[in-house]
Amino acid sequence: MKQPLEKEMDYFAAYLYGHLRDHRFPEVTDTEFINARAGEAYKTMTRLILEGRSQPVAEELAMRVLLNGYYVSRWDVIFNLLEELFHNDLPTEEAKIEWADLLLGLRYINAILDKYEVNGDFLSRDDYQPLQNELAGMISEIIKKTRDVLQ
Structure with missing residues (x-):
């Protein structure tokens, strides 16, 4: 049976991995990075609880440590721009995803x-x-150039 430390570390590592994957950060394949960040988040949460902070506050602040500098990826910037400004050219979500990857x-x-x-x-x-x-x-x-070539 896993100890509470291992469960929390696993939770933070799994959360970070999912976030990096979903937002297409290149660090998604860097296990050392993910584990180090998860460890820092866990230490932060533990320290804050020992200092008297409530569990929800300590978890929220630990999540800030976990995701610091990794809130929005380059892919997110491109995808959001496609959603906001190019919804007529790329009407489906799949098209926007493919174009974001391509761009x-x-x-x-x-x-x-x-x-x-x-x-x-x-x-x-x-x-x-x-x-x-x-x-x-x-x-x-x-x-526009792509459309011209395809016509």
């Missing part, structure tokens, strides 16, 4: 993301709108 693999899309230093906490910064404008222009051109 994330393009070096000039990554050059724009690099220019704005897109990382896991990007949406909290002021330069989201300029990034969105630049990406929207590039994506619009790509979709």
Whole structure:
């Protein structure tokens, strides 16, 4: 039977793995990273409980440690942009997912993301709108060229 420590560590590791997978972070395959983050989250939760914080508060603060810098991925930025601005061009969720995967693999899309230093906490910064404008222009051109080639 697993000890409470192992169960909590497993929970944090499983949660982080699922988050990294669902948001397509490259660290999803880095078991050491996932286990280290899970350990830090567990230590944070334990420390806060020992200091007298309630279980729900300690868990919430531990989750912040677990996900710090990994809230929003580059894929999320692209997918959200496709949902917001290209719903007429890409009417299904499957199409948006396929295009987000495709666009994330393009070096000039990554050059724009690099220019704005897109990382896991990007949406909290002021330069989201300029990034969105630049990406929207590039994506619009790509979709138009693709459509022209297919016609």
